[in-house]
C-alpha cells in the first residue's frame with residue numbers, strides 16, 4: 376500500500392478526476408444492494424403466496440433502471456480513473472526522457488541501454504497500472520465490500536454478518552506475511568527482464584559481427600540463459616502469488632459454511648425469513664469479487680511498487696557536470712587555453728591525461744596525433760564537456776568552459792566523433808540535423824566541403840535518399856563525410872574532427888582538408904588523426920602518448936626532430952608510395 380503514498384503527488388494533482396471516479400463507484404455499489412433485496416422480496420412473496428402482477432412488474436422496472444444507471448456510472452469511473460492513469464504514464468515517460476537528455480557520459484557508462492529501455496517501457500506500464508486498475512480495484516473492493524457487509528447487517532442480521540466475515544481476517548494476515556517477499560520477487564523479475572532487453576539489443580546491433588564470427592549458436596545458448604533466469608524470477612513471484620489466490624477460495628468456502636449453518640438455524644428459529652437468507656447468500660456472492668480482487672490488487676501493487684523503486688533510482692541520478700552559480704550564455708570567438716594537469720576517468724584510478732598544455736588562437740588549426748590509446752579522444756572528450764572533473768582548466772575567451780551554459784557552449788562546436796551516428800531519415804535531414812531550418816543551398820555547400828556532393832548526385836533520390844537505420848545504406852566513407860557535412864553546416868566557432876577521415880582515400884582527404892581550410896578562415900579547428908597527412912597543414916601539432924604530450928611543434932619542426940612523429944610520417948609516406956605504385960600497376 377506504500378506505493379499509494381509515494382504516488383500521492385500525482386493523486387493530489389488529479390484529485391477531482393479520482394473523486395468523481397470514486398463517487399461513481401460508490402453509487403454503483405449502492406445500486407448493487409438493490410437486486411439481491413428484490414430477489415429476497417420476490418422469494419418471500421412466492422413462499423407466502425401473495426405475489427401480484429403489479430408487484431412483479433414494478434420490481435422488474437426498478438431492476439431495469441438500476442442496470443441503466445450502473446452502465447452510465449461504470450462508463451464514468453472508467454473514463455475518470457483509467458484516463459488519469461494515462462496522464463501519469465505520460466508524465467513519467469516524458470520526465471524519464473528529459474532526464475535521459477540531461478544526463479552526462481558517466482551516466483551512460485553506468486547504465487546499459489536495455490536497462491533504460493526496460494525502465495521506459497515495462498516499469499512505467501506497471502506504475503500506470505497502480506494508478507488505473509490498482510486504484511479502481513482498491514476503491515471498488517473497499518466500497519463493494521463495505522456496502523455488502525452493511526446491507527447484510529442492516530437489512531438482515533448483524534450477528535450472522537459478523538460470523539460470516541470473520542474468516543476474512545485471515546486474508547489480511549496473509550497479505551502482510553507475503554507482501555515483502557512478493558515485492559523483492561517482483562524487483563528481481565523486473566531486473567531479469569532488463570537483462571533480456573540488454574542481451575537482445577546487443578545481439579541485434581552486433582548481428583553482423585556475430586554472424587561473421589559464426590557465434591549464432593553460442594549467442595542463442597547465451598540468450599537462453601537470460602530467458603531461464605527471467606523465467607526463474609517470474610516463477611518465484613507467481614509462486615508467492617499462487618500461495619495467496621487459493622486462500623481466497625478457502626476463506627469464501629468457510630464463510631459460506633458458516634452462513635449455511637448459522638443462517639439455517641436463524642431461519643428455523645424464525646429470526647430471519649427464507650427470503651432474507653437468499654438475499655444474504657446473494658450478498659455473499661457479491662463479496663466474492665472484492666475478495667478475489669484483493670489477490671490481483673496485491674500482485675499489481677507490489678509489481679508497481681518495485682517498478683516505481685527502479686524508476687525513482689534512475690531519476691535520482693545526478694549529472695556529474697559542474698553547475699556554476701552564474702552561467703555565461705555567450706561564447707566569444709577567443710583563444711582556447713587547454714591547461715590540464717591531471718584527469719582520470721570516473722571510477723578509474725589510472726591517469727588518462729597528465730600535463731596537457733596548449734594554446735590555440737581563434738582561426739588556428741591544431742593537430743592531435745599519437746599512438747593508439749595515447750589519449751587523443753580523451754582530450755576531445757574534455758573539450759566536449761563529457762567530464763567536468765579534472766585538475767586544471769580549459770578556457771575559451773579567458774572563461775572556464777565549465778562556466779558556460781552547456782547548450783550555448785556546445786552550440787558553438789561542430790563535432791565529428793570517431794563513430795558517427797546517422798538518423799534513419801534522408802540525406803538532407805541528416806546534414807541539417809543541428810539546424811533543421813537550413814536552406815537547400817546551405818546543405819549543398821556543406822556537402823561540397825565534405826566532398827559528398829558527387830556521391831549524392833549519383834544517388835537515385837539525391838538529397839531525398841533514405842540512409843536507413845544508422846546509415847546502413849551508405850559506405851563507411853560516405854557516412855564519415857555526411858557527419859562532416861553536418862558539423863560544418865552551421866560554420867561552428869570550433870570544429871573538432873576525431874579521426875574522421877580514416878575511411879576516405881588520400882585524394883578525398885586532401886580535397887576535404889583544402890575545402891575546410893578555405894571555408895573556415897575564421898574558425899578554429901582541431902583534428903585528431905592516426906594518418907599524419909591529415910594534420911600536415913595544422914598551425915601546431917601535439918603528439919600524445921600515455922596521456923602525455925611527448926612532442927609538440929609544426930609539421931616541419933617535428934619532421935626535423937627524431938621521434939615518433941618523424942618515424943611514423945616516413946613510414947606512412949613509404950606505405951602511401953607503395954600503395955600508389957601497386958594501384959598504377961593494376
Ligand SMILES: Nc1ncnc2c1ncn2[C@@H]1O[C@H](COP(=O)(O)OP(=O)(O)OP(=O)(O)O)[C@@H](O)[C@H]1O
Nearest residue numbers: 484720723727746747748749750751752753754905
Ligand atoms: N570511458 C572510458 N573509461 C575509462 N577509460 C577510458 C575510457 N575511454 C578511454 N579510456 C582509456 O583512456 C586511454 C586513452 O584513450 P583514448 O580513446 O583517448 O585514446 P586515443 O588516442 O583516442 O586512441 P585511438 O587512436 O585508438 O582512438 C586508453 O587507455 C583508454 O583505455
